[in-house]
Amino acid sequence: AQRVTQPEKLLSVFKGAPVELKCNYSYSGSPELFWYVQYSRQRLQLLLRHISRESIKGFTADLNKGETSFHLKKPFAQEEDSAMYYCALSGSGYGQNFVFGPGTRLSVLP
Amino acid sequence: DVKVTQSSRYLVKRTGEKVFLECVQDMDHENMFWYRQDPGLGLRLIYFSYDVKMKEKGDIPEGYSVSREKKERFSLILESASTNQTSMYLCASLNRDTTEAFFGQGTRLTVV
Numbered sequence: 634a635q636r637v638t639q640p641e642k643l644l645s646v647f648k649g650a651p652v653e654l655k656c657n658y659s660y661s662g663s664p665e666l667f668w669y670v671q672y673s674r675q676r677l678q679l680l681l682r683h684i685s686r687e688s689i690k691g692f693t694a695d696l697n698k699g700e701t702s703f704h705l706k707k708p709f710a711q712e713e714d715s716a717m718y719y720c721a722l723s724g725s726g727y728g729q730n731f732v733f734g735p736g737t738r739l740s741v742l743p
Numbered sequence: 744d745v746k747v748t749q750s751s752r753y754l755v756k757r758t759g760e761k762v763f764l765e766c767v768q769d770m771d772h773e774n775m776f777w778y779r780q781d782p783g784l785g786l787r788l789i790y791f792s793y794d795v796k797m798k799e800k801g802d803i804p805e806g807y808s809v810s811r812e813k814k815e816r817f818s819l820i821l822e823s824a825s826t827n828q829t830s831m832y833l834c835a836s837l838n839r840d841t842t843e844a845f846f847g848q849g850t851r852l853t854v855v
Contacts, residue, residue, distance in 0.1 A: 677786075723837075730791060730799075730801075731835070732788060733785050735784055
């Protein structure tokens with residue numbers, strides 16, 4: 634079964650501080666992992682995915698298959714990063730499912 | 744450039760009513776999903792569809808059904824609405840090539 638966990642419901646950091654949002658998953662095959670973000674009063678949108686290995690808005694995430702983790706990191710948090718962050722997993726195959734974690738609310742304080 | 748559109752932003756329905764939530768996408772995606780979003784629980788998958796007339800149960804299908812008669816439209820049906828179905832409902836469609844999901848703006852349903 635696919636499962637995504639995010640241990641922190643709320644994470645508060647000061648502007649300029651490093652931030653790490655934790656994500657762990659369980660999946661028997663080879664998953665694709667994503668981070669989605671929802672800013673206040675906006676739609677949920679893709680932030681980044683592990684297969685592209687890109688940095689978006691200063692955020693990066695590395696897939697660690699040994700620890701089944703996909704933590705989201707940013708070295709210097711900005712106030713505009715305050716949002717709800719969801720880690721998501723997509724299974725392989727034709728009828729691919731798409732499962733989300735419970736989310737972490739990031740609050741960046743001035 | 745709205746790509747996924749849900750028919751209503753807000754709905755108020757009475758207990759026992761049959762409720763239809765509509766979702767339309769214009770990206771020709773095969774995969775579409777219905778989630779409910781609740782504080783502390785995140786997004787929970789209700790149903791998904793990977794082709795016309797095909798559907799699969801998600802994690803919480805009880806009390807819901809879906810319909811996919813056309814590729815662009817995926818409907819969520821509450822056969823007999825109950826107060827515990829008060830929630831934010833999100834529709835999404837998935838680009839299989841990029842595996843990026845696009846979300847609608849959400850429908851906040853209140854069952855009284």
